[in-house]
Amino acid sequence: MQGTFAINLARIAIIVAILALWEVLSRTGIINPRLLPSASDTFVTLGDLLQRAAVQKDLMVTAAEVLAAFAMAVPFGAVIGFLVAENRYFADVAKPLLFFAFSIPKSIFLPMFILVFGVGFAQKVGFGFFSTIFIVIMSTTTAVESVKVEHLTVARSYGATPWQTAFRVYLPSMLPVLLEALRISMIFNLTGVILAEMYASRDGIGHQIATWGENFQMKQLLAGVVMVAAIAMTFNELVRWVEARCSHWRT
Amino acid sequence: MQPLANVTPLKPAARAGAIEVKNVGQVFRGRSQDVVALDDVSLEIKPGRFVVLVGPSGCGKSTLLMMMAGLRQQTTGTITISGAPILQPDPDRVGVVFQEASLFPWLTAEDNVEFPLALRGVPKAERRAKAQDALKLVGLEGFGKRHPHELSGGMKQRVSIARGLVQDPPVLLMDEPFAALDEQTRMTMGDELLRIWAATGKTVVFVTHSLTEAVYLADEVIVMSARPGRIVDHLQVQLPRPRTYEMLSGDAFGALRDRIWRHIRKSA
Ligand SMILES: Nc1ncnc2c1ncn2[C@@H]1O[C@H](COP(=O)(O)OP(=O)(O)OP(=O)(O)O)[C@@H](O)[C@H]1O
Ligand SMILES: [Mg+2]
Numbered sequence: 387m388q389g390t391f392a393i394n395l396a397r398i399a400i401i402v403a404i405l406a407l408w409e410v411l412s413r414t415g416i417i418n419p420r421l422l423p424s425a426s427d428t429f430v431t432l433g434d435l436l437q438r439a440a441v442q443k444d445l446m447v448t449a450a451e452v453l454a455a456f457a458m459a460v461p462f463g464a465v466i467g468f469l470v471a472e473n474r475y476f477a478d479v480a481k482p483l484l485f486f487a488f489s490i491p492k493s494i495f496l497p498m499f500i501l502v503f504g505v506g507f508a509q510k511v512g513f514g515f516f517s518t519i520f521i522v523i524m525s526t527t528t529a530v531e532s533v534k535v536e537h538l539t540v541a542r543s544y545g546a547t548p549w550q551t552a553f554r555v556y557l558p559s560m561l562p563v564l565l566e567a568l569r570i571s572m573i574f575n576l577t578g579v580i581l582a583e584m585y586a587s588r589d590g591i592g593h594q595i596a597t598w599g600e601n602f603q604m605k606q607l608l609a610g611v612v613m614v615a616a617i618a619m620t621f622n623e624l625v626r627w628v629e630a631r632c633s634h635w636r637t
Numbered sequence: 638m639q640p641l642a643n644v645t646p647l648k649p650a651a652r653a654g655a656i657e658v659k660n661v662g663q664v665f666r667g668r669s670q671d672v673v674a675l676d677d678v679s680l681e682i683k684p685g686r687f688v689v690l691v692g693p694s695g696c697g698k699s700t701l702l703m704m705m706a707g708l709r710q711q712t713t714g715t716i717t718i719s720g721a722p723i724l725q726p727d728p729d730r731v732g733v734v735f736q737e738a739s740l741f742p743w744l745t746a747e748d749n750v751e752f753p754l755a756l757r758g759v760p761k762a763e764r765r766a767k768a769q770d771a772l773k774l775v776g777l778e779g780f781g782k783r784h785p786h787e788l789s790g791g792m793k794q795r796v797s798i799a800r801g802l803v804q805d806p807p808v809l810l811m812d813e814p815f816a817a818l819d820e821q822t823r824m825t826m827g828d829e830l831l832r833i834w835a836a837t838g839k840t841v842v843f844v845t846h847s848l849t850e851a852v853y854l855a856d857e858v859i860v861m862s863a864r865p866g867r868i869v870d871h872l873q874v875q876l877p878r879p880r881t882y883e884m885l886s887g888d889a890f891g892a893l894r895d896r897i898w899r900h901i902r903k904s905a
Contacts, residue, residue: 536739543706543726543733544753554752558743 455514467526517578697866
């Protein structure tokens, strides 16, 4: 227990040190404060921004886009991944193609999404979906492959129906890998949506950050960065917390 | 009163647990050539016997066991258990204990044991009671709440045995259940298994690579040869029960083990 306490203390110390360094570099003018506003100024700005109705609306727009893209990409990708893993022929055909698709940087397709969907909700959801689906497919395939043949044989020898096999063997076997996949997919998803917003949009927090950048509003820009980082880390930690609770499943 | 003639006669109790393998063959169709895993295997096992299958690697022991469990269909021939053909897994007639790592790591020991009952929708209280009985029988009373990773190799195999026994099938099939255990644990588990077998009166078919284990446990040892898989000998082990450690160094024991070894050396 004391070990984890000490480790947590060390982590907090590092964060405090970074913030202190940031503050000092800016305040002493070692880095021009117009380029790097101090940490305290940034956090004060963050507090102000969060109270503005316009920023709140932008956050809501981004959240809606992220959730919509995620809610489509995860089940859709999971089903495709499952089929690829379970069907020999499908796997032989599709696997290399998926690897090709996965290796391509998704951002180069962004202009096409604007041409197809116009600038708006659909363009960002579409691009978020597109950025996420490949990693979901590949992770699901890995998850299915992590199901042990021995466990399936056991279920069969006790007369399990396909439905029982799915819920009592496949799902619990796959869950740790799936949670990990969920976490990483969200990183891709968030990146996709924010990128789409920064590239061409009328609203959303990504659009705001891009605008602040163009207008050289460094305080707001940094506050926006902190905001998005905090949201991403919160989701990540939430899933990791669930993961840790079923870590013994991995044995 | 019901006229007696209308009552379907019960299966003769003596048949429960009997295994009959008649002219069974298994051919695996390969890309370049077919593999004859088993060729015309016939075998009769009386209820309550402890039968051990030995033979060189690849002679078809697991294949034969899988067919008895209804997990695989033979290419030719018939297998009947308790007087009826076995066409698919039937947990009422056959319990299977697998090699290792067959427990579900996400379930506790007792949930693992209850798994076969849960599949059939047995009410929770009844399930729990049966699982406790089975865990007690294998000497794991009080360990029900642990997960597999919190148990030793021997304890895990005890849980597997409890899972195989929980529905009280007359036949227990075991494919190298102690192969992953160290020798000391393996000896103890052998004695434990004999105790459980004596207490329950099940028919046991047990696969092993250890000739000592084979002779020590068995009423009968069936020796197989490879390519194609055939039965080359069927020995009766007349050593008295309970078996003791001292018997291992006796002449009768040595003679049986030598006889099996000569068959295996010839076919390997
Ligand atoms: N699914 C399969 N497809 C093709 N051939 C198979 C299959 N299963 C088993 N065989 C072949 O059938 C033969 C018998 O295999 P089996 O696993 O029954 O042997 P075994 O006696 O249990 O061997 P071991 O002692 O190594 O466990 C082997 O030649 C094996 O290669
Ligand atoms: Mg085998």
